[in-house]
Amino acid sequence: MDMENATKNWEQMTYPFFNIKLNYNLGALSPFIDEKTMRVHYGEILQNYISNLNKILEQRLDLQKLTLTELIDYATKNQEQDLLRYAGGVYNHFFYFTELRPATGQIVIGITPQATQEITNAFGGWKNFKEKFTEYALSVFGSGYTWLIRNDQKELEIRNTSNQRVPQDGTPILCLDVWEHAYFLNYLDKRQGYIDAFWNNVDWVKFSERI
Ligand SMILES: [Fe+2]
Structure with missing residues (x-):
């Protein structure tokens, strides 16, 4: 090193x-x-x-x-x-x-009021944001990632990238790896289960700093 x-x-x-x-540690994100x-x-x-x-x-x-x-x-x-x-x-x-951390049992622990405000302004609230993000993550065909980014117009936007491409503009805030290697051993072909569990393990402190 x-x-x-x-x-x-x-x-x-x-x-x-x-x-x-x-x-x-490697077992800390289970389940x-x-x-x-x-x-x-x-x-x-x-x-x-x-x-x-x-x-x-x-x-x-x-x-x-x-x-x-x-x-x-x-x-x-x-x-x-x-x-x-x-x-x-x-x-x-x-x-x-x-951007991950062990689950705390409280989904949005660490999140700032300002981050919630940003999500509310852009998507109408957490529920809508998560639904839209999930929709995008389910729609990745083959291998890729789903992102929340702040685009060059300074707006929050959800976007998918294929394979190992990164968003071409804007600043990434959150990303979800939806390659099968990220979830197949645990969820088989049930990508939805993996996406639903993801929210429990986001480091919301980091998220709030980035947004
Ligand atoms: Fe991966």
Whole structure:
């Protein structure tokens, strides 16, 4: 592990990339995400994305000082598909795993009145927001993510991305990995059950800071 890198937030991390340390243990998100899924998803799948990204960057001195979002911008502009896929995969998974926390039993603990106001203004309230987000997450065909973002017009918007693509504009606030590898061991093909459980494990403190 690169010690200088280790002290940085993942959003500032540059080559060589390494897996983030989680604030919870691998079984702590159960029953939303079981320990075996975490071992595979966080420990193997994400690690593979990181290793593949490092392999690409090993010979690319010009790119070694770039952060994940800078790499994604570069890869998009220059149409470097492998770089885009792996940098996107690392970014998306870092975002997802760090926005989760063990369930508290109180769905919206940690949420600020301002965040609730924002959700109410944009979607008419939490219930409507969750319904709309769920609708989007169910409609991802194949592999991808559902996001809440603040778009360039400064409005809150729900959006889907395919495979390991990231939203092309705006600032991400929340993301849900709906690749089958994120839930299949626990929910089989019942994506709805996974989405419903997700709300219990969102770190609402982080969410409120981002919104
Ligand atoms: Fe994933």
